[in-house]
Amino acid sequence: MTDDESRRRINPHLLTWPEVDPARHPFDPDDVLDLVRSVAPPVPPRPRWAGFTLVGRADAERWRESMSHALVDHYGRWASGWCWAVGESDYDGGPVYSWCCISHSIASPEETLTAVADSLGEWRAWLETVAARFDDFLPLPGPDEAPDVLIMAWEVAVAQLVNLTVGRTSSDSGWYGHCKQVLSWFLVAAGVPEDRHVPLIEHAIGGRFRSWVRPSAADVNDVAERLARRLVGESLVDSPPSVVHRDDEWPDTWPQDWPSSRTTTRGSRSRQQRRPEGRRPDDLETWQAIRARVDWASASEPVSGPVATGEDAIAEHAARRAADGPPLIAAVDQARQAAAEGGPLTFALLAHWQGTLLGVPTPAFRDGPAWAKGGRERYYWHADLPAQFKAYLLAATEDDLPLPSRAARVYLDVAFFHPFDDGNARSAMLALYYVLAREGVVLDRAAPLLRTVRQAHDRYGAAGLAKLVELLIRDTRKRMR
Known part of the structure; x- marks a missing residue:
């Protein structure tokens, strides 16, 4: 070689x-x-x-x-x-x-x-x-379907795959290279001949994507539409002038609930509603919008305890951490004892464990903006946040949803509310641990849960986490003696 x-x-x-x-x-x-x-x-x-x-x-x-x-x-x-x-x-x-x-x-x-x-x-x-996202979109409508229906199906798929890759790569240096690759993979999975991939993708993107720049909703929509129309055989030149859009016409919630450029029901945001120039998006605000849209009731199947094999994967994970193992082990022990006593998940409990973890007096809720992932996600602050967060914690121990969904949701709530100055990922783990242990569930394997970076805007990833928790519970049950 x-x-x-x-x-x-x-x-x-x-x-x-x-x-x-x-x-x-x-x-x-x-x-x-x-x-x-x-x-x-x-x-x-x-x-x-x-x-x-x-x-x-x-x-x-x-x-x-x-x-x-x-x-x-x-x-x-x-x-x-x-x-x-x-x-x-x-x-x-x-x-x-x-x-x-x-x-x-x-x-x-x-x-x-x-x-x-x-x-x-x-x-x-x-x-x-x-691959799971590909499965969500495939098979696409067949060639006998009306062109508008086929174009719309391709637009939805391309737009969401672009946004998925933007989030995963944090739109950092060179992110668009992998974005093009993911789109090419999807074209393969959809059965599009390989010799068409590069012309389709290059025509659609047309130099819009740049390092360290998150594409606007309008740019993503335009890329999706251009690729869809070229692939289906239509030209953007045929689009009526009345539907040409400007960047500020697109709602912040795009692409979930996003309108097509062919619709006439788009609402434009007033100048007073738009973010101040240069201000980074609020990823906590994004998470709250995603949280409200996820169908938590069907994201996972109901499973209940007791489920335990004698092995505790999260406790073992804490023991393997060289830097903060002893205080994290102590915090896990406290969460386990509190779970045995029952009761709701409160901010006081979470803050107590966090104080043990960090070796400080019981910390209060942050009083300013926070960030994570090297500054790639920002979580702004407003006066209602502590009350909202406490309500979300309490909801994690109510029984109106399947246990895996409640555990996954509170894990993400802690991660994206980012209530403490440090250690929020570990705090999210402790919250999930408590919610499961309170109902007699102790996972004997948790690596897939603890190793994956979660993105605030990933709606499918949120629902997927609930399903992952369910599968980890079911796998633990299989190994029970």
């Missing part, structure tokens, strides 16, 4: 849908870390900067490439995406958060191999999310 062939073999930008389709490639997330340990070459020292020179870079890059080849040898080419991190990483513009780059992610051998395993699991989970 030549050097060029070797690099192409592990370049995730070149992956095709048959190479990554999860249905074609079995994968057991529970065996990943052991597999990584068994095939990994010796981990080199972390590269260090000396002025403008990254000392040790060549050795680190060779190790990363060797690690990729080892994973590809075992799993197939799809595994090469394990290190395709968000933004300016080893490969630009990917969807992975657990790995960053050789200069930051290489640490001690065990920490490095754990990061590799986590990243591979995260990449696989993303591919499964993409």
Whole structure:
């Protein structure tokens, strides 16, 4: 194999849908870390900067490439995406958060191999999310259907896939490359001949997408419509002038409930209603809108406790954390004891556990804006937030919805309300743990739940989390003695 062939073999930008389709490639997330340990070459020292020179870079890059080849040898080419991190990483513009780059992610051998395993699991989970979304849209209406119906079906699919990829990549450096790739994968899954993919996608996007810029709703709609019309055989030139839209005519809730450019019922927002110029979107506001739209009653099936095997995956996860293991273990113990006593989930309980976790007096609800994911999500503040959050916590222990839906929803509530100055992801885990344990459910496996980064605007991901919790409960029940 030549050097060029070797690099192409592990370049995730070149992956095709048959190479990554999860249905074609079995994968057991529970065996990943052991597999990584068994095939990994010796981990080199972390590269260090000396002025403008990254000392040790060549050795680190060779190790990363060797690690990729080892994973590809075992799993197939799809595994090469394990290190395709968000933004300016080893490969630009990917969807992975657990790995960053050789200069930051290489640490001690065990920490490095754990990061590799986590990243591979995260990449696989993303591919499964993409495949599930494809299943939502396929099969599309047949050629005998009215052209407007077929165009609309393609528009909906393309728009939501673009927004899914925007969210996953945080519209960071080079994000649009993976967006084009996902659209090409979808065209393959939909049976569109491969020689049409590049012309269709390039015509539709037409230079609109840029690094570090989240596309406007109007841009996404235009891309979706252009691709749909070209694919179906119609031209945008035929669109009547009366439906040409301006950027400020689109509601903030797009694409859920989004209107087509052919409708006449769009409402425009007044100048006073629009966000101040330059202000980042409020991802908490987005989450609250998504929360209201998810059909939590049908997102998961009812399951009830007791369900326990004697193993506690979340407690074991806490014990494995080197940096904050002891206080996190103590907080999990407190949540377990409180769950045995019963009662609603209150902010006082959550704050007590958080104080234990952080080693501080019981913290209050934040009194200003917050952010997460390196600033890629922002959660603004207003006076009603503490009261809304407390009401959402109480709703998590009411029995009007299936247990998995309530546990998943409160997990996301804590993540996106971001009530504390630090440790909110761990607090979300504790809230979910309490809601499940209160009804006698203790998961014996939780890696898929704890490894995946959740996005505030991902409606399908929210419902999917509820289903994932249900499946983890059912899997635990199967292993009960």
